[in-house]
Amino acid sequence: MLKPLLERWLPLPHTASLSERLRACTGAMLGLLLTAACSHWLLGDAAIYLVAPMGASAVLLFCLPASPLAQPWSVIGGNVVSGLVGAACVRWLGPGMASAALASCGAIAAMFALRCLHPPGGAVALTTVIGGPAVHAAGFGFALGPVLLNSAVMVLGAVLYNNLSGRRYPHAQHTPPNPHATRDPLPTGRLGFQPADLDAVLRQYGQVLDVSRDDLEAIIQQTEMRAYQRRFGQIRCASIMSRDVVTVEFGTPLAQAWQLMQHHRVAALPVLNPGRRVIGIVSQGDFLRHSGLDDFTSLPARLRHLLRPSGRSHGDKPEVVGQIMTARPQTAALDTPIVDLVPLMADSGLHHIPVVDEAGRCAGILSQSDLMAALYESRLAEMQQAA
Incomplete structure (x- = not known):
């Protein structure tokens, strides 16, 4: 009886690593030191140079820099407008319990209206009401003086520290896609959820989320990929790749490479250096593109011209x-789950991916046909087991 009650009230374990905790704690300390030093230097000893709600702002800025509640406009706008609301309540109603409650209520409403919701703003409004004679005497100058200065310096410190420590800040809040757009989504976008589905669910949810929309979309997409890996992750590139790879070198003549493609009935050839490391890939599309795709009637003649050696050591014609190869192509390791290659082949338009061993040498090649066959066999085996 007691245990379920406690589990309902106790928080779940967080997923932040030790290094992330140290990063956040150090950032909050440095941010507050910078804010206090700059504000004291500009405002002097006699003035109020550091307000208590900055401690709460530091938690958001350095622990949750991706949160919509921690972005620059939320911090500066939320704190300042809350201070102004609190000063107005003191001027019209005087300090007291009713004024304090109304100030926090009005601050939240103003932050919602101005799209700068920032939880410490409620504390700024309350501080303006109960802060004592010095704060009351400052009036609106309290919000436009120390609160504004503290917030601006704190945001500047967060921009520097977060980016130097590997956290993107400000965290851009991407505009949701147009649900009426007619452009067909990428192949992987037609599977599982789509951005329009997420937007519809968020509208139905109707509450404030302390996570940006793009981060939430990325988390859901990664969760879907993790689920696919659980179903198909046991299939690795080494299990389905073609091992008898036909390869060429940088200096292989174009005519020879084309003949190898036709003879072995392959559409792409990995290009290797003397150490058998992949430096490029050449495909039938590369040949056709350099032959000139704008005139289909003369394409055979153009292709023959491309393949025919010019006999010159210098010239514009590829030899x-x-x-003509695609340099530094996408490669996969032997133990890469084939599910990881689905977005590359489906969305990026890759038809062939060279597979390399631990030393980076070419060990095989994987085509779209290999991938589809493996997924089909895996799904068929799953259905047979279920039956």
């Missing part, structure tokens, strides 16, 4: 594979 060898290295001049």
